[in-house]
Amino acid sequence: MIALAMVAAVVVVAVRLSVTGVRVARTPSDLFVASRAVSTWWNAGAISGEYLSAASFLGIAGLTLKVGAGALWQAVGFAAGYLALLLFVAAPLRRYGSYTIADFAEARLGSPALRLLSSAVVLLISGFYLVPQLKGAGIALDELTNLPYWVGVVVVGAIVPLGVALGGMRGITYVQAFQFWVKLTAIAVPAVLIVIHLGGLPTGPAIFGHSFPRAPAGGLTVTLPAPTPVRFPAASAYASSSGRHRVASGGERTLPAGRVRFAGGAVLPAGPDVTAQRGIEWARPVSSSGDSSPLFLYSLLLATFLGTMGLPHILVRFYTSPDGPAARRTTVSVLSLLGLFYLFPGIYGLLGRAVTPGLYVTGQTDAVVLTVPQAAWPGLPGELLGGVVAAGAFAAFMSTSSGLLVSIAGTLSYDVWPRLRPQHTIGARARQAHFRIAAPLGIVIPVALALVAENLDISLLVGWAFALAASTFCPLFLLGIWWNRLTAPGAVAGIVLGGTLATTAIFLDLAHVGGSGAAGALLAQPAVVTVPVAFSTMVAVSLLRPDRGEGTDRHLLALHAPEELGFDVTMRDQNAPVGVAAR
Amino acid sequence: MSDARPWSRTPGDELADATAHGGVYLRRLVRAQLALSLVALVAFGGLLGSLPLVLLLVGRLQHITLAGIPLADLLVAVPPFPLFVVIGWIYRRRADAIDDAFRTLVRGE
Numbered sequence: 001m002i003a004l005a006m007v008a009a010v011v012v013v014a015v016r017l018s019v020t021g022v023r024v025a026r027t028p029s030d031l032f033v034a035s036r037a038v039s040t041w042w043n044a045g046a047i048s049g050e051y052l053s054a055a056s057f058l059g060i061a062g063l064t065l066k067v068g069a070g071a072l073w074q075a076v077g078f079a080a081g082y083l084a085l086l087l088f089v090a091a092p093l094r095r096y097g098s099y100t101i102a103d104f105a106e107a108r109l110g111s112p113a114l115r116l117l118s119s120a121v122v123l124l125i126s127g128f129y130l131v132p133q134l135k136g137a138g139i140a141l142d143e144l145t146n147l148p149y150w151v152g153v154v155v156v157g158a159i160v161p162l163g164v165a166l167g168g169m170r171g172i173t174y175v176q177a178f179q180f181w182v183k184l185t186a187i188a189v190p191a192v193l194i195v196i197h198l199g200g201l202p203t204g205p206a207i208f209g210h211s212f213p214r215a216p217a218g219g220l221t222v223t224l225p226a227p228t229p230v231r232f233p234a235a236s237a238y239a240s241s242s243g244r245h246r247v248a249s250g251g252e253r254t255l256p257a258g259r260v261r262f263a264g265g266a267v268l269p270a271g272p273d274v275t276a277q278r279g280i281e282w283a284r285p286v287s288s289s290g291d292s293s294p295l296f297l298y299s300l301l302l303a304t305f306l307g308t309m310g311l312p313h314i315l316v317r318f319y320t321s322p323d324g325p326a327a328r329r330t331t332v333s334v335l336s337l338l339g340l341f342y343l344f345p346g347i348y349g350l351l352g353r354a355v356t357p358g359l360y361v362t363g364q365t366d367a368v369v370l371t372v373p374q375a376a377w378p379g380l381p382g383e384l385l386g387g388v389v390a391a392g393a394f395a396a397f398m399s400t401s402s403g404l405l406v407s408i409a410g411t412l413s414y415d416v417w418p419r420l421r422p423q424h425t426i427g428a429r430a431r432q433a434h435f436r437i438a439a440p441l442g443i444v445i446p447v448a449l450a451l452v453a454e455n456l457d458i459s460l461l462v463g464w465a466f467a468l469a470a471s472t473f474c475p476l477f478l479l480g481i482w483w484n485r486l487t488a489p490g491a492v493a494g495i496v497l498g499g500t501l502a503t504t505a506i507f508l509d510l511a512h513v514g515g516s517g518a519a520g521a522l523l524a525q526p527a528v529v530t531v532p533v534a535f536s537t538m539v540a541v542s543l544l545r546p547d548r549g550e551g552t553d554r555h556l557l558a559l560h561a562p563e564e565l566g567f568d569v570t571m572r573d574q575n576a577p578v579g580v581a582a583r
Numbered sequence: 584m585s586d587a588r589p590w591s592r593t594p595g596d597e598l599a600d601a602t603a604h605g606g607v608y609l610r611r612l613v614r615a616q617l618a619l620s621l622v623a624l625v626a627f628g629g630l631l632g633s634l635p636l637v638l639l640l641v642g643r644l645q646h647i648t649l650a651g652i653p654l655a656d657l658l659v660a661v662p663p664f665p666l667f668v669v670i671g672w673i674y675r676r677r678a679d680a681i682d683d684a685f686r687t688l689v690r691g692e
Contacts, residue, residue, distance in 0.1 A: 072656070072660050076631070080667060082629065087623050286636075286638040286657050287658045328678060336668045339665060339667060346660050482613065482617055553605070561609075562683075
């Protein structure tokens, strides 16, 4: 009950803050980029708030619990992405002054076809990134109230479009910054208090030693919603509605729905998609094979390092900085805010291994952040801290979903709709109305996908979005900004090939084609192959069909020349983005 | 700016008229910024990129513990984040300085 009240409070405050934004959200420039008057720390807070999604708040800890310390690299990669953004993209893109990725693509390379292709990829990345957010909402509400999974998905899927349609981005900037501090507090304070309560970080044979996870001294009761297939890594025993059972090492059983009891010290079985590990295997951040092999890790780091710049909801925030140096300052601030946050998710994975080993049986490892407080500190304190964590989780779903939905609605109303009705000129007022219609429409498909994705890991779903972004928009930006010989056909070829390869790999991985060797690692984390392929395709096609029209230098000047020199020629009128003005 | 010195063309004029000289100034700016970014990238890649291999090859890091936690885990969980901020901060100062130098050049000061 306490938790539910805290979640409701966060949701109400967030919606209220969006609505306050309505009074100032009058023009499309307000709606899309908040009139470019947002200060460095507000903007850094908003970027971080928008970025810290279900994957950061629940997914890293869940994956740490499930596969072990190798999951810590994910946090490193998520933060490192902003370094790539800072070094290669932030200032030039801000100076160029396009509103969206599609704007940049068309203005830089003069190709309407490329604009449409980019819009399609934006919709794909945003849509698939939305699915794990909604999944997080579903399992969180389930965990808090025992309502069915779909309720949380539908509730967040209804509230988010409301805030987006009412507030646009001006409202969202303040909401996002507010959400960042909610999230940081919600993950840091309970972690610190619980560690103090336990008298230090947990250590033990199941964590850093040679033991498999075992039931605590008092025994462990797990409640299963449905019959669950499990595998026992060592000889053990359990009691269920069908009586007491002994199981030999390596035994596979299907546990019946309902309560299953393990006596104190009994080795726990591993549920669906979980592989039982001894403490020493679990605690190893790098191992010679599997999900923490160097090949997998480098591919993961590459995808997150290069994928962040291609996330549509993040990039649009850089246009709200007043100028290039401000965009750089903002990014450095983001690095420090994120660095602070990412110290904590791993702690929940570690605590979870000690106090909620039952999650290995159910397979619901993504819920570990939500279940640790009550398990580690029974009674009122645990309940209060559980409420704080749940409120933070909802802040995560809401803020990331809002940002993604702004991108989707912006792309639909601004890039796609005008193309479908080319004979009509669309005024500012009509465009705003389209944006507000597109917001609820844009979330329908992600909600439907989230309803069927209950058993997929949040981290897996998010990893897909990163790999796709790194294989499409990252080469477009890096070459478009730093190489004056990139051509539109080159960019199209690279995006199509990189995007297709990345998508295919992930779907093959979902179908479990690859196995556990190098092939499996590459399918689960394809960036190390698909990113170089996308880059070399763009370069090769551009060189084969050179198109050195006049004006390439003009683009480089607009991208790189400092402000106040009069070279930021592409965009003076804030209400007429580059692509539109050129037509 | 050119009115003050009608007898000479400033780099700003060359750039605005997209002359060959202007192209040289522009490429010099882009190259300077790119070189700086690549240096920062190498620093990042060298330090973070070697970490997985170091942890894999130096097994002892798994057995040395600090407050009960293996050093190998701590090395992944904590130092990368301040490292990113430090690299970012140094990069930002140098990049702004390159911008300032270009601004001075173009204005012919």
